[in-house]
Amino acid sequence: MRSPKRAVPACLALTILFTYGCSPLPQKAGCPGNIPSLEQGIAGHSHNGRPIEYTRIGCGKRTTLVYGAIHGNEPASAALAEYLIEKLALLPESWRHQNRTIVIPVANPDGLLIRSRANSRGIDLNRNFPTRNRIDNLQFGMRALSEPESQTLINIKKTYPPDRIISIHQPLACIDYDGPAVQISRAMALHTDLPICRLGARPGSHGTYAGVERHIPIVTFEMRPEDDLLKPSQIWTLYGKAIMAGITYPQAPPDL
Template identity: 35%
Template sequence: MQHPEKSELPRQQVLGYSVQGRPIHLWQLTQGIPSLLLIGGVHGNEVEGYNLIEQYVTSGLWGSLAGRASLWVIPRLNPDGCAVGQRVNARGVDLNRNMPTQDWIQTPLEARYPPGSAPGSEPETQVLLACLEQIQPQLILSAHACEKNPCVNYNGPALELAEVMATHNGLPVTDDIGYPTPGSLGTWAGWERGIPTLTLEILRGTPLNQVWQEQAQALQALLEYVARLSSE
């Protein structure tokens, strides 16, 4: 007797659409407990982050998680920004300042972090919120890139998980990136809802093949660790 839920994986669906009408895709790669979510392309100019996530999808490394975890992936949350290499979405909003957090403010703390007209105002943010409600992840990892101070940033009860990654990629672990981030995913999911949330900050300008060499094992070790924890 066939098990269609297994034979159908991996599968891709369209979660919704960006400001300019580009599809925002969600992959389900494996099935099991717990539910894990990887996100790339929140900022369209951080190719090091979203390329890592896309390479991971095509690598097949995730096959070891089959039956042990449901692994979900949004490769490019901000496809409009990714298409032109800009941080913000097509309306000029920083999606990582647009989440409906308790600390959301309409006045940007810096010009490069415009939060939008209201919390959750952007279609990409609404797509992410609907996805989080649908899959109820027990881990969120969002891959970014930064101009200095690469790190594994954690929000919520995720110190141990950040340390697992750091063991393999050598990056420092921190719960404070040095400046306020009102409206961020880490605040919404990690601090306000207690969902272990990691933000992997890769150094901008790192060759993409080097990013893969330095980060793939760390990403795989993290996912294996969470899957193993849930089975104990």
């Protein structure tokens, strides 16, 4: 499924879209058992063959999956997730031994390239999961998991079963959650001015699939529409600590 890469710039997929520079991630000593504490690779490919890149940072028991840009017209979500990788790579080994964070900055690379909510086949990937309320149609896919991008998210969760999931979106400007994630959401809300909201269990959404039906806490972190105009460092200033709070709950987030 995956092909690990060598030490890597953190932002391969985004260089075509954003102007900030790539810097090599700092490599640190491994985790117990000779497991590398940082791994980057390809979780899958889009319909048009673009790689869906992931980074694993840490090897602890608390496993968080964070992804951005499942909707390709939400580019600030990808920028925030990409910046998160660079920040997590700065944390000490002690933190990495407690936490295992999997980050997929761009879950829908074909859509991001053309700023389309859907993937290149016109399918809304966040309606393509096998939920009880799923709707088979040309917009959501004629069957569940018809798209390689949604399959990739399922596969990465089999490799790294998450205790919690943070799905970064725009533009609704609130913190939504599904499943047992109210405490995590409240912890995140302490560090940003986005309010908590309840958007409901959308048909075929990842929130419904993971949170409502499998009881895995999942936070849908909706940024603002105008965040597209900001630099990644500015986006991090607005939302970074909230994302970190979601990753580290019930512990307080580190300063980054």
